[in-house]
Every structure is written in C-alpha cells, then in structure tokens.
Amino acid sequence: MLRRVLIANRGEIALRVLRSCRELGIETVAAYSEADSEALHVQLATQAVCVGPARAADSYLNQEALLTVAKAADCDAVHPGYGFLSENADFSDACAAAGLIFIGPSGDAIRKAGSKSAAREIMRAAGVPVTPGSDGAVRSAEEALPAAERVGWPVLLKASAGGGGRGIRRCDGPEDLSAAFAEAQAEARACFDSDEMYLEKLVLNPRHIEFQILADRQGNVIHLGDRDCSIQRRNQKLIEEAPARCLTPQLRREMGEAAVRAARAVGYEGAGTVEFLLDSDGEQFYFMEMNTRIQVEHGVTEMVTGVDLVRQQLRIASGLSLGIAQEDVRLEGHAMECRVNAEDPAQDFRPCPGRVEFLHFPGGPGVRVDSCLYSGCTLPPYYDSLAAKLLVHAPTRLEAVRRMRRCLEEFTLEGFPTNAELSYEILYHPVFLRGGCTTAFLDGHLKELLEFNRRLAEKEGEA
Incomplete structure (x- = not known):
C-alpha cells in the first residue's frame, strides 16, 4: 500500500x-x-x-x-x-x-475522457450513443452557429474541461449564441484553466443518470450501478439517489455495459463516472460526459453496494487489483443524498458563507454526514458553497425519503442560510414522490416551493 x-x-x-x-x-x-x-x-x-x-x-x-x-x-x-x-x-x-x-487516471486518459468534445468522438467509435452536436471543439460563436443550426435549437454550449455545472450555457436561438459563448468560455477559463468549448443538442426534460465505474491496472473494469441526479439547478446537483427508480433491469444492464465500454475506450484507471441523459420517454439514453475523478455524490453508491470507493482508489493506485468482479456487485436497498449549500434560495441562491455559530448533525440508523464543518469554524467565501452532505440508506425508496426528512428536521446550522429547507419541501412534492422528476423539475416548481417555504416561515414568526 x-x-x-x-x-x-x-x-x-x-x-x-x-x-x-x-x-x-x-x-x-x-x-x-x-x-x-x-x-x-x-x-x-x-x-x-x-x-x-x-x-x-x-x-x-x-x-x-x-x-x-x-x-x-x-x-x-x-x-x-x-x-x-x-x-x-x-x-x-x-x-x-x-x-x-x-x-486517478493517466494524463492521456484524462485528455481522452476529460475533454468532453474529444470524448464524444471516442464514445461514438466505441458504440456508446451520444447526443447530436458539434464535431469536436468550437473556437467561437461564429464557428458554433453552423453546428447549432444542424442539430436544431435549443442547444447547450459546454466547457470541454467542465464539471459541476460550470461553463455551460443554454441557447434558444442564434441571438443568444454570442453572449452565451463569451460567458461560458470566461467561466470555463476561470474554473478549469481551459476555455475550449463544444456544442450539443439540448435534450428537453431528460433524466440525468450516471454509472460509477472502477478500473485497475490489470485491465479489470466494472460498474457499481447507477445514480439518479435529475434534481438540479443550473446544472448543479441538489439531490441524488441510488438506484435510479426509472430504469428497467434491461435498460440498467445496457447502460452499465455502455459505461464499461466507455472506460475501456479511454484506457481508464481508478474511480470515475460515466454520465448519461435518458430521454423523457425513458427509452433512449445518450452519453453526456465522463468524469475522471471521485464524484461529490459517491456516498450513495457506497451505501447501496458496501464498497468504499476511496479505499478502492488507494488500492488501485498501489497497483492492487479490484478484488471485485461484476457479478459480485449487488445493489441493496435505496440511498439518497441532499447537498446542503451555504446559499439563500429566497435571494436567487445568493452564496452566503460565514461563521458557524451552532451546528447539530442528524444521526441514527442508516444516516451518514460528510462535512468539514464544526461549531465555531468559518466557511470561506472563496470556494464552493457546499457545507455538508446528508446521506441516508433504507430498505426501500419511500423509507429513504422518510429517513431523509427526519434528518433534515434534525439538522441545525446557525450562522448563515442554507438550502436545507428547500430540499425538505422537495421531499414532499408529489412529482418527486412518484419518482417522476426530470432535470426540468426544479426550474418548473421552484416558485411554488419557495412560496410554501415563505408562508411557513411567516406562520412560525407569528407563533
């Protein structure tokens, strides 16, 4: 080791x-x-x-x-x-x-998979479905225009080296392209030290499904099942769960096999994630990108598989084999994660980090909290606004939802606002409870969720 x-x-x-x-x-x-x-x-x-x-x-x-x-x-x-x-x-x-x-993977593998524009071509050759888009990178808005006209509006401009929802802009027509390209490119340059962009067709109302992969130096590649990351705002995930309720056994098998092919195609080594968009009919999936790193939401996969992904990273880096075959992977129960961010949803999600005056994390069976916070510490304003991740595991999805509600009720952070109450409201929404959320859910229901939150706060104030 x-x-x-x-x-x-x-x-x-x-x-x-x-x-x-x-x-x-x-x-x-x-x-x-x-x-x-x-x-x-x-x-x-x-x-x-x-x-x-x-x-x-x-x-x-x-x-x-x-x-x-x-x-x-x-x-x-x-x-x-x-x-x-x-x-x-x-x-x-x-x-x-x-x-x-x-x-993590070699520089060569990162270049192949980490450059979203290059990865699309590799995936095409490996037989992994990709969304229609530009043939490689686009260097300017003028160069992006023919590709956008070919695939049809709306489109997404995306940073080739991007991640975490950064460096992405939606364009509904030619009039949006110039400003969106400049904004996305500037954000990509600041966040990833790379301003390479590409363009792809915007799949309307899809689900965001990703597969966790592990690959060692001996050539073993497996996947550890799927996660549904469709609850997101401005391409940044808020609630993740595993496994995805919307996948049939056959579709799960096909997507998992595609994820393994994707990893093999770039000569991958380590822990990584292959992300797909599943269309609104739940039938056709498309490769979106490959993240050549551990994911924020890796904990939900750990909870349903019992596999410590960071330990696996360390084993692989030491030259050891996985010690796990694909047939050994079992998804047990249901896991869910809520990201608690230092931001105020009522103020257009304005970041508002600061000093933690008091902090209490939830506990109990099937509960995990990943956070670096403690009472008296300060969350700096210079970095990501993530304050904590609340994770739960239960035998069924409904039990996981109820457990997460209980955790959010117990969670207390005094010192600055968070989005925890918004997540709590989402967990009661009938669309979410039916498992019918697409990436458009939060944008479509945000106003009613915030209004309910406001009325509840007013009642508490009167009491």
Whole structure:
C-alpha cells in the first residue's frame, strides 16, 4: 500500500480521503490555503503545509507549490479529490514526472475522457450513443452557429474541461449564441484553466443518470450501478439517489455495459463516472460526459453496494487489483443524498458563507454526514458553497425519503442560510414522490416551493 499521501484539496472531500487513508495506515499531508488554516482536515492530518493565499489560483491550483510540498514531505502519491486539479491532465503528468503517483487516471486518459468534445468522438467509435452536436471543439460563436443550426435549437454550449455545472450555457436561438459563448468560455477559463468549448443538442426534460465505474491496472473494469441526479439547478446537483427508480433491469444492464465500454475506450484507471441523459420517454439514453475523478455524490453508491470507493482508489493506485468482479456487485436497498449549500434560495441562491455559530448533525440508523464543518469554524467565501452532505440508506425508496426528512428536521446550522429547507419541501412534492422528476423539475416548481417555504416561515414568526 501507499505510505504517505498529499491531499491536494479541501473541504469534505479532503476529510473523506483522510479518513480512508487513516484506516489503511497511510499517513496524510494536507495542502491548505491561508483561508483554510483552521479547517478540520488540516487539524487531523499527519502533517499540514500552507501552499498559498486564499485565492484558488494561488493555492489549490498552484501545481508547482503542490508538487514542491509533496516531494519535501516525502509523499509517494497525490490525491486530488474532486474539482481543482482532479481532472487536469498536465497535473497528472507532472506528478508522474516528479516520481509521484497521481491517484486517478493517466494524463492521456484524462485528455481522452476529460475533454468532453474529444470524448464524444471516442464514445461514438466505441458504440456508446451520444447526443447530436458539434464535431469536436468550437473556437467561437461564429464557428458554433453552423453546428447549432444542424442539430436544431435549443442547444447547450459546454466547457470541454467542465464539471459541476460550470461553463455551460443554454441557447434558444442564434441571438443568444454570442453572449452565451463569451460567458461560458470566461467561466470555463476561470474554473478549469481551459476555455475550449463544444456544442450539443439540448435534450428537453431528460433524466440525468450516471454509472460509477472502477478500473485497475490489470485491465479489470466494472460498474457499481447507477445514480439518479435529475434534481438540479443550473446544472448543479441538489439531490441524488441510488438506484435510479426509472430504469428497467434491461435498460440498467445496457447502460452499465455502455459505461464499461466507455472506460475501456479511454484506457481508464481508478474511480470515475460515466454520465448519461435518458430521454423523457425513458427509452433512449445518450452519453453526456465522463468524469475522471471521485464524484461529490459517491456516498450513495457506497451505501447501496458496501464498497468504499476511496479505499478502492488507494488500492488501485498501489497497483492492487479490484478484488471485485461484476457479478459480485449487488445493489441493496435505496440511498439518497441532499447537498446542503451555504446559499439563500429566497435571494436567487445568493452564496452566503460565514461563521458557524451552532451546528447539530442528524444521526441514527442508516444516516451518514460528510462535512468539514464544526461549531465555531468559518466557511470561506472563496470556494464552493457546499457545507455538508446528508446521506441516508433504507430498505426501500419511500423509507429513504422518510429517513431523509427526519434528518433534515434534525439538522441545525446557525450562522448563515442554507438550502436545507428547500430540499425538505422537495421531499414532499408529489412529482418527486412518484419518482417522476426530470432535470426540468426544479426550474418548473421552484416558485411554488419557495412560496410554501415563505408562508411557513411567516406562520412560525407569528407563533
């Protein structure tokens, strides 16, 4: 096994990686910014080193500083978590050149899968269905226009190196293209240090279904089932669950096999996710993108399979085989995750991080909380607004919904607003309870959900 790992990330994922390392007897070195000096993972790591100021470009995206710390601390591997440099092919290559193991795929695999425009062509060749779109990257709005006219409006402009809903803009007609292209490209450049864009047909009212994959150096590739991530706002997920209620056994098998083919096509190694769009009829699916990293929502897969995905990442990076065959994978019960973000839904989801004055997490059977917060800490304003992930597991979907409601009722965070109440309202919505939500659900029902929330707050104020 690995001996010492640099955790080149922050927040709950840094803490998640640290915990798996500790259980395996692996020492950890936390690379942190000045804004995260009091972070929980910094306090719990074997060693912690500040790599720069608060701004991500000067710290968590500073490859030279991270590699310097890793070598000085005598690390033998780097875990990039998700976001930041986790899907940066150059960083993967730089780690290898420095004699460090990058806990993730090779730079070549990241380039093939991580560039969404290139991945589409690879998937086509591998027999994986893809949404109609541009042939490769588009360099300008003028270059994107013929592709948009060919596939038909509306379309999506997407960052080739994107993720987390960033670098994406919808265009309903030619008049939207120029401004949307400039906005998406600027956001992509700031978030991913890459401004390459591509275009694809917008599949209206689809479900967002993704498959978790694992691949080792010995050529073994398996999938660990599916997740439904259709509850999202502006392409950022809010509630995820596993398995997807809408999939038939046959469709689940076909999509799982397509996900494995996708991983093989790029020579993948490690944990990753193949994301699909399932049309509104629930019959045709399309490859959307491949995320070459651990996902925010990986916990729901862990709960239904019993497989520790971070432990598997560490095993694979150590050169060990998976030790799990496809026939060994069983999906037991139902799992659900609610992301708690430091944002105010009533103020157009304005980010509002700050100091945590009081914090109480839910507990009990089948409950898991992934968070780096503690009473008295400060959630910095420089990074993602994710404050906590509440996860539950139960024998059935309805029981999982009821358990999550109970968890949200117990969850208490004083100091800044969160979206927890909005998630609570969603869990009572009849469309959600029937399992009929598409990616358009939240946009279509947000007004009524917020209005109900407002009336409830007024009644509580009167009482």
